[in-house]
Amino acid sequence: MPMATPRSEPPPPPQPCTPLLADQNYVVLSPPSCSHSQRRRTTILATTLILTLLAATFSAFVLWPSDPSLKIVRLRLNKVQVHTRPRVTIDVSMSVTIKVQNVDVYAMDYEALEVAVGYRGRRLGQATFQQGYVRALGSSYLDAEVEFNEVGVFSDVVLLLEDLAKGTVPFDTVTEVQGRLGFLVFQFPLQARVSCEVMVNTVNQTIFRHNCYE
Incomplete structure (x- = not known):
């Protein structure tokens, strides 16, 4: 007895595509485009700012006032003499050239x-000299007699007699x-100082060693 062949059913018809509705709660933003001219302007602005800061720093370094420099160029002993009567006193005379x-x-x-x-930290006396003028980035020499x-x-007294x-x-x-x-209408006070340790030979009336420091 012949077997019955099953009949295949035709495939279902394709369903029409239903378009997806866009969600109204989302907004898609595209990134802003950075043009070449904008990048160039930013680079120029940053370079100008850096150069301005460097120029201001350099100008402040150069124009800011600094204290002058003092140097003892020459120091010569003219006389040193100690008197013991009627009391112990001392005479000192020096010539100094100051730069x-x-x-x-x-x-x-x-x-x-x-x-x-001074002698051993005690000031014996001082001498004050006249006013002067020093040009910009220059130097001036002053010869002084201190007596x-x-x-x-x-x-x-005891230490002085021992030294003598x-x-x-x-x-x-x-x-x-x-x-x-x-500078223009501004005035800036300045001050400088230099100290020296001087060793004097009282026999031949000379300075055999001196050490100066600021």
């Missing part, structure tokens, strides 16, 4: 230059300058 150097870009007027001489007569050393017995007496000198730096 005042102006490191600023403006001229400097110094109002007073003072040289003081003190019959200065009492009551508190250091050795033939060497230690002195110290302090040189100070005070001035003003003029």
Whole structure:
């Protein structure tokens, strides 16, 4: 008996595509485009700002006032003498050449230059000299004579007599300058100082060693 062949059913008809509705709660934003001209303007602005800051820093470094520099160029002993009657006193005479150097870009007027001489930390006396002028980025030399007569050393009599017995007496000198730096309508006060330790030979009346520092 012949077998019955099953009939295949035709495939279902294709369903029409239903378009998806866009969700109204979402907004798609496209990233802004950065044009070449915008990048160039940003680079120029950043470069200009950096150069301006560098120029301002350099100008402040150059134009900001600095204190002058003092240097003892020459120091010579003219006389040192100790008197024991009626009381112990000392006479000191020195010649000193001082170099005042102006490191600023403006001229400097110094109002007073003072040289003081001391013995073992005690000031024996001081001398003040006239006003002066130093041009911008220049220097000026001043020759000064410092002389003190019959200065009492009551508190250091024993030490002074011991130094005289050795033939060497230690002195110290302090040189100070005070001035003003003029820039347009502004005035800037300036001050400089240099100290020296001086060893004097009382036998031949000479300075055999001195050490200066600022």
